Amino acid sequence: MDRPVYSEAGSAKGFSLLPAPPAHLPLAEGSKSSHGLVSLFSSWRRGSFQRGVHPAPHKGTLDQPIKRMPFPRKLVLPLAQHIGKPSVPLVGVGEEVARGQLIARCDGAVSAPIHAPADGVIEAITPRPNTRGAWTDAIVLRVYEASTQEVRCNLPQDVDSMDPAQLITAIQQIGMVGLGGAAFPSHAKLNAPADKQVHTLIVNGCECEPYLTCDYKLMREWPQELMAGIRIAMRASGTARAIIGVEDNKLDAIKIIRPHLPSDGSITLQAVATKYPQGAEKMLIKSLLGLDVPNGGLPSQLGLVVHNVGTLALLGRLLPQGQGLIERVVTLAGPGIKKPGDYWIPFGTTLRSILDWAGDPDCKEREVILGGPMMGSAASTLDIPVSKGTSGILVFDKRMLEPITKQSWACIHCSECVNACPMGLNPSQLGMLSAKLAFDEMAEHYHLGDCFECGCCSYVCPSHIPLVQQFRAAKAFLRERKPL
Amino acid sequence: MSMQLRASPHLHSGRDVPTIMRHVVYALLPVCAFSIWQYGLSSLALIVTVTLSCLAAERISNKMSGTVNTLSDWSATITGVLLALTLPPAFPLWMGAVAGFAAVWLGKSLFGGLGHNPFNPALVGRAFVQAAFPTAITTWAPAFTPQRFVEFIPSSLTLPLMQPNDITTWVSANMVDGFTGATPLARWKFEHFVYPVEDMITGAASASTGETSALLLLVCGLYLIARKFMDWRIPVAVVGSALLLALAFRLFGGDEYPPAHLVLLSGGLMLGALFMATDMATSPVSPRAIWAYGAIIGTVTILIRYFGGLTEGVMYAILFGNALAPLLDKYLQPKVFGARK
Numbered sequence: 001m002d003r004p005v006y007s008e009a010g011s012a013k014g015f016s017l018l019p020a021p022p023a024h025l026p027l028a029e030g031s032k033s034s035h036g037l038v039s040l041f042s043s044w045r046r047g048s049f050q051r052g053v054h055p056a057p058h059k060g061t062l063d064q065p066i067k068r069m070p071f072p073r074k075l076v077l078p079l080a081q082h083i084g085k086p087s088v089p090l091v092g093v094g095e096e097v098a099r100g101q102l103i104a105r106c107d108g109a110v111s112a113p114i115h116a117p118a119d120g121v122i123e124a125i126t127p128r129p130n131t132r133g134a135w136t137d138a139i140v141l142r143v144y145e146a147s148t149q150e151v152r153c154n155l156p157q158d159v160d161s162m163d164p165a166q167l168i169t170a171i172q173q174i175g176m177v178g179l180g181g182a183a184f185p186s187h188a189k190l191n192a193p194a195d196k197q198v199h200t201l202i203v204n205g206c207e208c209e210p211y212l213t214c215d216y217k218l219m220r221e222w223p224q225e226l227m228a229g230i231r232i233a234m235r236a237s238g239t240a241r242a243i244i245g246v247e248d249n250k251l252d253a254i255k256i257i258r259p260h261l262p263s264d265g266s267i268t269l270q271a272v273a274t275k276y277p278q279g280a281e282k283m284l285i286k287s288l289l290g291l292d293v294p295n296g297g298l299p300s301q302l303g304l305v306v307h308n309v310g311t312l313a314l315l316g317r318l319l320p321q322g323q324g325l326i327e328r329v330v331t332l333a334g335p336g337i338k339k340p341g342d343y344w345i346p347f348g349t350t351l352r353s354i355l356d357w358a359g360d361p362d363c364k365e366r367e368v369i370l371g372g373p374m375m376g377s378a379a380s381t382l383d384i385p386v387s388k389g390t391s392g393i394l395v396f397d398k399r400m401l402e403p404i405t406k407q408s409w410a411c412i413h414c415s416e417c418v419n420a421c422p423m424g425l426n427p428s429q430l431g432m433l434s435a436k437l438a439f440d441e442m443a444e445h446y447h448l449g450d451c452f453e454c455g456c457c458s459y460v461c462p463s464h465i466p467l468v469q470q471f472r473a474a475k476a477f478l479r480e481r482k483p484l
Numbered sequence: 485m486s487m488q489l490r491a492s493p494h495l496h497s498g499r500d501v502p503t504i505m506r507h508v509v510y511a512l513l514p515v516c517a518f519s520i521w522q523y524g525l526s527s528l529a530l531i532v533t534v535t536l537s538c539l540a541a542e543r544i545s546n547k548m549s550g551t552v553n554t555l556s557d558w559s560a561t562i563t564g565v566l567l568a569l570t571l572p573p574a575f576p577l578w579m580g581a582v583a584g585f586a587a588v589w590l591g592k593s594l595f596g597g598l599g600h601n602p603f604n605p606a607l608v609g610r611a612f613v614q615a616a617f618p619t620a621i622t623t624w625a626p627a628f629t630p631q632r633f634v635e636f637i638p639s640s641l642t643l644p645l646m647q648p649n650d651i652t653t654w655v656s657a658n659m660v661d662g663f664t665g666a667t668p669l670a671r672w673k674f675e676h677f678v679y680p681v682e683d684m685i686t687g688a689a690s691a692s693t694g695e696t697s698a699l700l701l702l703v704c705g706l707y708l709i710a711r712k713f714m715d716w717r718i719p720v721a722v723v724g725s726a727l728l729l730a731l732a733f734r735l736f737g738g739d740e741y742p743p744a745h746l747v748l749l750s751g752g753l754m755l756g757a758l759f760m761a762t763d764m765a766t767s768p769v770s771p772r773a774i775w776a777y778g779a780i781i782g783t784v785t786i787l788i789r790y791f792g793g794l795t796e797g798v799m800y801a802i803l804f805g806n807a808l809a810p811l812l813d814k815y816l817q818p819k820v821f822g823a824r825k
Contacts, residue, residue: 050821055495210495282821295822367488374493381487394494401488409501409557410599415715415769416499423821428769429813447820455493462499463599469491 046248047287048273052422053456055276055374057249058210058333061341066217066329068149068344069357071118075141075348077103078130081387082177083184084110089139095122100153100324103139112175112185112388114139115324117346119147131370131387133380141348155322159232167236167319174318175325175388180204180215180279180308181371183389186315189305190237196300201234201242202288205309206272206279208247209372212392214329215310217342219246219253222313223260229316230267237305242267244309245288249274276374277454281306283422295450310391330386336363336395345386352382354393367401369394374455409463417457417467423450427457427467434470439477448474501598504764505558507713511704512565512759518700519693523573523625524632526640527693533577535564537584545593559598563587566606566759569694570752570799571613574625574651576642579617586612603806604763607799614799620648624667624690629658667691668750669795672742684749695752705758714762717771721778722757722785723748729786741790753785756798766806773812781805 080086087104097103097116104114120143128138162170172187192198203226207215219226230242246254248271261267272278272287282293284306291302299306310329318325327346332339332354339358351368368379370390386393417427425447433442442448448471457467519527542560546553554560567587571580587609592601614621625637639648668679668689683689685699695701708714730747747753761767761781768777781801788797 053497055497286821292822295820297822365486365488367490367494369492369494373495376492376494378489378491378494379487380489396488396494398488400494401490403498404494404496405490407500410597412501412504412599412764413767413769414504414764415767415774418769418771418818421818424818424823425820426770426813426818446817450820450822453492459493459495460497460499462497462501462504464496464500466491468493472491 046273047245047270047290048275049278049283049286049422050424051420051456052275052277052283053420053459054274055210055459057274059213059216060211060333062213062216062252064341066214066221066342066344069349069354071143071147071346072349072353073143073145074123074350074353075117075120075143075346076128076138076350076383076385077114077117077141077348078128078136078138078385078387079104079114080130080136081114081183081347081389082112083182084108084112084188086137087111087114089125091122091139093122093124096120097122097141098153099147099149100151100326102153102324106172106175106185110185110188112172112177113324114347115153115175115326116141117326117348118143120144128385129381129383131384131390132377133384138385151321151323151326154324156320157322159320164236164238167232170319170322171232171236171315174323176311176315176318177325177388178308179310179314179328179388179391181375181389181391183387186233186307186311187236189307190233192237192300192305197303198237198239198300198305199241199303200289200305201230201237201239202281202284202299202304202306203230203242203244203309203312204279204281204284204306205244205246205250205253206284207250207309208274208276208279209374209376209392210276211333211394212331212372213333214331214342214391215308216250216253218310218313218329219250220256222317223257225316226257226309226313227260227262227267227316228320229312229314232315232319233305233307233312234266239305240266243288244269245272245278245284246270247272247274247278276456277422280422280452280454282452295447325388328386328388328390330390331392331394332358333392334369334394335397335400336360336366336368337393347385347387349386350382351379351384351386351393354386355382355395359395363395363397365398365401367396369396374459375453404464408465411463411465414462416460416462420456420460422454422456423447423452425451427451427461427471430474431457431465431467431470434474439474442471442474443478448478451475501559502557504713505562507708507711508562508759509558509565511708511713512562512569512694514704515569515694515697515700515755516565518697519569519573522627522632522696523637523693524629525635526625526632526637527573529577529636529640530571530573530575530580530693531565531568534568534571534580534584535561537581538564538567538588541585541588541593545589545597549593551597554597557598559592560588563592563605563609566694567609569755570606570610570692572621572624573627573693574623574637574639574648575620575693576617576646576648577640578642578644579613579620579648582616583609583613599765601765602810603803604760604766607760607803607806610799611803617648623648623651625651626655626658626690627688627696631658667795668746669742669789672746673795676739678743678746679750681745681749684746689750691750692752692755695755698749698754701754701758705754708758714758715764715767715774717774718762718767718778719757721775722761722782723753725779725782726753726757726786727782729783733786733790747786747789752796752798756785756802757781760798761802761805766809768809768813768816770813770816770818772816772818773809776812776816777805777809780808
């Protein structure tokens with residue numbers, strides 16, 4: 001550890017040059033360090049990774065609190081909102097359900113249950129578009145107009161008396177999944193295999209995607225719940241320490257969390273460079289600990305497990321109350337949104353009802369993006385519902401779409417993509433190979449498999465070549481061709 | 485209301501190919517202005533002729549191949565301006581036009597246009613006329629003649645397909661003191677004459693149209709580097725390796741070899757390192773390959789100058805580097821994150 005680590009006492013462990021509070025963070029007015037040189041030096045020491053890009057943040061509604069939007073009249077709950085096996089419905093058509101009631105159970109170890117986000121009646125269990133736009137089985141819930149925000153179906157439990165195995169089960173029972181976007185069931189990630197001893201929990205508070213502010217606001221509004229969630233996750237996974245990594249543009253959040261850090265130093269907070277994709281787990285681990293997750297490997301090989309701040313804040317809130325995960329904070333932003341901000345939105349709320357309420361009706365040609373603008377996907381229909389993995393809904397207008405799609409040029413070998421790729425790949429070469437359909441060569445000689453589709457290469461490409469999309473196509477081809 | 489669908493990322497840095505190319509042209513404008521100030525009408529006419537011929541060649545190949553109009557990407561303009569700057573100021577205009585067509589057609593269109601060309605088109609054009617018109621390309625004219633803004637250097641206006649008009653009477657008529665018609669490198673090679681540094685910076689030395697002021701070239705290159713339109717590693721590697729070799733030869737070889745400043749400031753090393761070797765389409769993309777590419781160009785330049793028959797060397801060194809670029813990229817790939825040792 002050679003980077004500034006902030007604990008409650010504000011001491012910098014193993015880095016004596018740093019005064020407390022940390023010099024390179026212009027925190028409260030008047031608390032600025034007068035040591036110009038130290039400040040310069042320490043900002044250079046600030047954790048980072050190689051390459052990456054700096055898109056404009058567009059984080060517009062930082063000063064507003066998280067708000068609620070009214071319940072829509074209908075909720076569509078896909079049975080597969082998470083990675084793993086879809087849930088199995090426990091209710092029948094015509095059955096009345098209460099907000100918080102378990103309506104679909106998990107199926108196996110890597111799966112999560114679903115709870116009713118509002119009082120209402122089950123209208124149908126039928127295929128409906130899921131977040132990717134594919135038609136899969138979903139529970140359609142007609143919401144009672146008098147449905148309250150109060151959750152009545154929950155069973156408070158004493159979290160402190162549970163052992164790790166019980167915690168893992170309890171976390172699965174509330175349907176917790178990774179809220180950063182991947183929606184991988186949280187209990188499965190915390191339940192590390194016995195042969196891989198994990199020792200450190202990395203809490204990902206980077207939120208490096210432009211526009212998105214949901215994690216930032218949860219950190220600001222729910223620091224106690226976040227701490228509770230971190231402690232639960234530490235006990236469930238058997239980790240002795242936790243490090244919260246926050247990008248250094250979120251000073252408010254850092255300032256608010258710091259007083260809640262325990263004095264024993266088991267949970268620390270570290271500011272990392274504001275750079276995309278800082279929130280990718282490999283990049284964050286590099287920035288915090290200077291370690292490279294081996295190529296093709298997982299953080300658990302280094303004894304690490306990474307969770308998103310939003311996931312842990314909700315875990316800390318919901319688990320003691322024994323309440324299911326029924327809603328999440330979603331960022332609404334972009335030129336096509338009239339009421340931008342962060343909202344608690346119940347799962348199953350369709351894009352149509354959100355845009356009817358918050359969208360700009362004058363925005364004709366629009367692109368609706370689920371998630372952040374760098375890695376999120378465009379919605380093909382407004383019937384797509386918000387699900388557990390939806391962190392943002394962005395509406396871009398024609399003005400923002402045209403510059404990218406209007407014209408493209410041949411690769412001019414400018415090397416901007418090579419200088420941007422956080423994984424150290426050669427996107428230029430990969431792009432040329434994919435144009436020749438040389439997918440095998442891409443995988444064998446140019447490390448196609450290491451690309452996690454962060455989008456840096458396409459973002460910088462002056463020839464406007466859709467590099468990431470070409471790599472997705474190549475990977476899909478190789479996956480499907482693989483002999484059974 | 486229509487739903488637009490695009491693959492992520494949905495944002496873009498906003499930079500495109502024409503913007504990059506346009507800024508390279510901007511950066512070359514001061515160099516052009518300086519050469520016009522030095523050589524007057526002949527230089528102006530040469531730059532205009534060569535650029536127009538490159539644009540015409542590009543447009544004709546667009547028409548013939550049925551592709552979109554690519555004049556708007558500015559790359560043919562760069563080729564034209566750069567090519568003009570590498571030619572001697574007294575170069576007959578018709579030969580300049582031939583060079584322009586050769587550059588675009590042989591150097592670029594033949595391979596499929598911008599991005600597909602293995603060699604720097606401007607240098608292909610220059611290599612073509614070097615072989616075709618060996619006398620004209622080594623005939624140097626004096627700078628700052630009194631009548632330069634009202635009359636052409638006689639050889640500029642040579643009739644097409646004719647041998648260049650003789651300029652010796654014009655040179656003596658203009659009574660330029662001390663003008664020998666040889667470049668600093670040639671004078672070293674044949675007479676061991678060390679050109680004064682100030683002459684090589686202010687443009688008084690005989691040289692190609694755009695290579696006379698190393699200082700101005702450096703300033704223009706720095707503009708492109710500051711705006712991130714140019715990879716700083718390439719000029720650093722080229723000039724660095726050339727300088728190191730020149731110093732080493734001078735140190736261990738003695739007075740037989742030219743002083744380092746002569747190597748640095750003369751013979752288009754700056755022009756080549758900053759504006760030719762950095763041509764994106766023909767240089768490598770991986771970090772280690774970029775350094776190797778620059779070092780190879782610098783080294784080969786010195787080897788050609790010291791041990792070859794030519795007094796110049798930058799052009800062939802860069803073409804050699806261009807040829808190696810794909811190989812360098814293949815064998816010096818970037819280090820993958822988390823690569824196992």
